[in-house]
Amino acid sequence: MALRGDWVYENNGGTCVAIAGADYTVVAADTRLSVGYSIYTREFSKICTLADKCVLASSGFQGDMKALQKNLCARHLIYQHQQNKKMSCPAMAQHLSNTLYYKRFFPYYTFNILGGLDNEGKGCVYTYDAVGSYERVGYSCQGTGGTLIMPVLDNQLKSPSPLLLAARDAVTPLSESEAVDLVKDVFASATERDIYTGDKLEIIIVNAAGIRREFIDLRKD
Amino acid sequence: MAGSYGSTLRYKNVERIKSIGKHTLLGASGEVSDFQEILRYLDELIIYDNMWDDGNSLGPKEVHNYLTRVMYNRRNKFDPLFNSLVVGGVKNGQKYLGMVGMIGTHYEDNHVATGFGNHLARPLMRAEWHEDMSFEEAVKLLEKCLLVLLYRDRSAINKFQIAKITEEGVTISEPYALKTFWGFLAFQNPTKGAEGSW
Numbered sequence: 001m002a003l004r005g006d007w008v009y010e011n012n013g014g015t016c017v018a019i020a021g022a023d024y025t026v027v028a029a030d031t032r033l034s035v036g037y038s039i040y041t042r043e044f045s046k047i048c049t050l051a052d053k054c055v056l057a058s059s060g061f062q063g064d065m066k067a068l069q070k071n072l073c074a075r076h077l078i079y080q081h082q083q084n085k086k087m088s089c090p091a092m093a094q095h096l097s098n099t100l101y102y103k104r105f106f107p108y109y110t111f112n113i114l115g116g117l118d119n120e121g122k123g124c125v126y127t128y129d130a131v132g133s134y135e136r137v138g139y140s141c142q143g144t145g146g147t148l149i150m151p152v153l154d155n156q157l158k159s160p161s162p163l164l165l166a167a168r169d170a171v172t173p174l175s176e177s178e179a180v181d182l183v184k185d186v187f188a189s190a191t192e193r194d195i196y197t198g199d200k201l202e203i204i205i206v207n208a209a210g211i212r213r214e215f216i217d218l219r220k221d
Numbered sequence: 222m223a224g225s226y227g228s229t230l231r232y233k234n235v236e237r238i239k240s241i242g243k244h245t246l247l248g249a250s251g252e253v254s255d256f257q258e259i260l261r262y263l264d265e266l267i268i269y270d271n272m273w274d275d276g277n278s279l280g281p282k283e284v285h286n287y288l289t290r291v292m293y294n295r296r297n298k299f300d301p302l303f304n305s306l307v308v309g310g311v312k313n314g315q316k317y318l319g320m321v322g323m324i325g326t327h328y329e330d331n332h333v334a335t336g337f338g339n340h341l342a343r344p345l346m347r348a349e350w351h352e353d354m355s356f357e358e359a360v361k362l363l364e365k366c367l368l369v370l371l372y373r374d375r376s377a378i379n380k381f382q383i384a385k386i387t388e389e390g391v392t393i394s395e396p397y398a399l400k401t402f403w404g405f406l407a408f409q410n411p412t413k414g415a416e417g418s419w
Contacts, residue, residue, distance in 0.1 A: 008296055008324060033328050038339040040320070041330040063293050063325030106297075 009061050009109045010035055013196025014046055015145030016057035017186060018115035019157070019179045020123030020138050020171045024207035027115035027125075028183045029057045029143075030191070030218060031200040042199035042220065049211055050076055054089045054116035055204050056096070059143030060130070061109035068108050071099060089116035093126040093134060100132030107131050111142035116206050123171050123206075138170025145190035145197040152186050176205060184216055191218045222396055223378040224253050230378065238384045240391040242267045245281040245310035246384050247288075250335040251323065252303035259302060262291060281310030281317040285327065293325025305335035310386050334366075337374045342366035356385065368399050 013034040018027045033044035048056045048069040056072065058065045075095065079087050087095070093114050100108055107130045114126040127140035139157050141149040160168035172179065183203060191198045201216040224232030237256070238248045241263050249256040266287060270279050279287075285308040295301050301323050309318040319329040332346040349362050360383060371377045379401065384393040412418050 005299075007301075008299070010324065010326065012326060033326075035322075035326065035339075038343070040326075040339070041328040043330070044328055061324075062327070063296070066289075066327070067293060067325070 009064075011060060011109070011144070011196075012040075012062040012065075013144050014059040015141065015143035015149065015187070015190055015194065015197045016046060016059050016111070016113050017141040017149060017153070017183055018057065018113045018125040018127075018139065019153070019174075019183065020115065020125040021174060021176060021179055022171055023117075023121055023123065024176045024179070024205060025055075025115040025117065025123035025125060026176070026179045026183055026203060026205050027055045027057050027113065028187065028201060028203040029059065030145075030187065030197045031202055032196065032198050033062060034196050037195075039199075045202055047202055047204055048073070049204070050092055051086045051089075051116070052210065053206060054087065054092045054114065055206055055211065056092075056112060056114050057142075058110045058112045060111050064108040065110050068099065068110055068112075072096065075099075088119050089114065089124050089126075090118055090136075092116075093124075093136070096126075096128065097132040097134045100128060100130065102132075104131050111146070113140050113142055115204075117208070121208060136170075138172055141186075143197075145187075145194040148190045148194055149186045152189065153182075156182055176207065180205065180214070187216075187218060222380040222382060223376060225376045230376070233378060233380065234396070236382065236393075238382055238393055240384075240386070240393070241284055242270070242279050243390075244278065244312040244386075245284045245308060246386045246391060246393075247284070248307040248309075248384075249304045251305055255302040255304050259288070259291070259304065259306070263287075278312075280312030281308055281319070282312075284308055284310070285317070285319040285321065285329070289321050289325055289327040292321050292323060292327075296324040307333055307335060311388050314388060337370060338366065341369050341373055345369065364399060368401070371399060371401065 014030050014032060016029040029046040031043050031045060033040040046058055050056050050072055076087050096114060109130055112128040116124060118124040124136055125140055126134050126136050128134045138159055139153050157172045159170055187201045198218045199220055201218050203214040205212045222235055223230055224235035235253055239260060241247050288306055292302060303323055306321045318333055320333040321327045332350050334342045345366050367381055371379055379398045380396050382394050382396055
């Protein structure tokens with residue numbers, strides 16, 4: 001039974017979303033931890049604040065999620081000791097990609113979104129797959145509810161085509177409160193149909209003033 | 222208190238709750254030999270902690286975190302400890318309760334369970350747990366869950382221990398049995414209409 005490799009992973013479910021704005025980023029994730037058809041706990045945070053302008057949301061296998069977050073926090077501390085400054089969001093983005101690819105042949109089963117402010121104070125969102133392939137985007141969602149949410153974000157945030165010759169910025173012109181409302185709406189929708197998403201929504205807003213946290217109740221069924 | 226060996230109920234006196242240091246209780250389900258190995262790991266941890274002799278002692282949060290790392294790292298080496306562990310305790314007035322699975326999945330909550338308990342006991346606890354329950358209420362709730370599990374889990378036997386940990390210390394009860402009721406009409410004469418079967 002232990003000879004097959006499928007026992008090393010399990011999917012603990014959950015959904016993450018991030019939206020970048022002109023001078024803010026919203027990162028959100030639900031707080032449900034599931035296994036199979038059971039719920040372990042309704043109050044488990046999938047978000048980790050790595051630096052004061054850099055927030056990581058992960059979903060997938062919780063053991064790997066926590067190990068990855070601990071790893072990154074520790075590496076950030078070492079960076080601060082060596083470089084005498086906090087890691088910027090683009091720097092952390094590259095580092096996360098390298099960390100994930102390092103375990104290319106025994107991956108971290110995590111689907112990550114990194115959100116924060118870049119060196120110019122503009123909102124940035126980086127989206128990853130399990131082995132470190134990443135891209136800077138204007139918005140993203142990962143996890144079990146990702147496929148339900150992405151089309152709605154595409155429609156509401158009208159992402160410009162990457163093929164346009166005068167390259168257009170992907171960050172949304174929406175205001176911070178409009179973006180937060182959109183996030184609440186998409187999570188309410190995903191909760192209706194995705195069994196792994198629900199209970200509570202944790203929203204983190206990163207802007208020039210710092211990091212703010214909000215909790216919203218979602219359906220518990 | 223049962224220790225199964227496949228489908229044989231081999232051991233009927235397995236103590237699956239142990240106290241760790243002054244502040245923590247650990248309960249395990251799964252492979253008993255791996256639990257004994259975990260107790261050896263924790264012995265070493267507690268002894269080294271005591272040797273510092275600095276007045277500090279490992280609390281339940283620390284034990285839970287340590288066990289999470291142990292389970293996760295063994296899973297990374299493809300050599301897991303086949304256990305689901307419940308870690309609980311009180312330190313400096315703060316109570317703590319958490320669970321760790323065999324691949325390192327862990328969480329903290331007001332009530333936890335392993336295995337079948339997740340399906341049968343957690344719903345009962347979600348309905349009836351509330352802040353500031355008395356010890357008697359809590360035992361009643363736990364016994365309700367244990368009874369359901371006794372009726373419905375094939376590998377359960379009617380022999381339990383309940384452990385309590387407070388700031389003052391640990392008490393692990395003597396093994397005892399719950400009162401069961403089997404007098405349902407459908408259970409009377411179970412071979413009626415099919416004599417010779419069981």
